[in-house]
Amino acid sequence: MKKWYKGDTHLHTTNSDGNMTPEKLISECKKIGLDYMIITDHNYNTIKKSRFDGDMLIIQGQELTDEPGHVNVWGAKVPHDPPHKLDTVEDYKKLIDASREAGATISLNHPFCSNCPFLLDKDEFKFDTVEVWNTVQHSDNLKNMEWWHEQLIKGNKIMAVGGSDHHRYYGPVSFLAVPTTYVLAEEKTADSILKAIREGRSVVTNSPKSSMIYLTVGSAQVGDTAKLSENDTAEITITKFKKGHKLVVYNNDKVIFTHTAEKNFKTWSAQFKIKEAGFIRAEIDYNLGPVSTRVVAFAERTFLGNRGVKKTNKTMPELFWAFTNPIWIE
Structure with a gap:
């Protein structure tokens, strides 16, 4: 029977540019209750083979990092000795192809x-999934979401x-598992978790303790096809639906259902009609309203490398708090 497992797909240690040892990072992920984690050091296989530490699954991974862009390789040893300084784009493509052939x-x-966009033609590049939400929310994620949609x-x-994309704590502030990817898998094994990710059986939310979205059409769940x-x-059922947060449901390019929470809900549910074949997906959005750009500047300096933000007031755009993969409609 399938079950939801929560985890973090993108993590760094002292084996690349993180400031936690693998042992410390594993301990911290266990403290926040993750079911799985994927250590993805830059051009380095920290985890030689997927394994358990207590009840938590640690999946083998690596972030291939070079001029064309950054790509996570999960579940198989990259068939190349570090460091991966690749001379040409063709070398980069060949290494990724070899990783795929190895089962990654x-x-x-x-x-x-x-700072580090993907420079190759995404229409021609073969990949299994895309990281739409990278680290704490910022404007680049909105571009990722727009392209994906x-x-x-x-x-x-x-x-x-x-x-x-966790590298370190910022004083007392931790962005570990921000965001969290919930995966609907047959069992808690590397093969099962990664298979479910490839099939789109996942929901992304702000943290392990944030809102969760359950979207169904009859017995079909995310990643499934319904007629x-x-x-x-x-x-749709949402747990921990926060006051002021807005649910938006898309049926292809149309918004077919919305609801803004008038109070905090432990559990909230609704039904709605599907208009046409294609896909449906759900998203929870929120707006911070006017905030000091000292906060914006911190985020952009830390995660985007943008040091030119002026210290004036600025309204942040609407951000997403959680989203589902699609249910395909025939």
């Missing part, structure tokens, strides 16, 4: 990152994940 799951990381509308079945002729009604 390939994730395209932060494709519209201001456009691909879905075009009929491209691209699966999405989130990853904290419109058999069932035109979808059901």
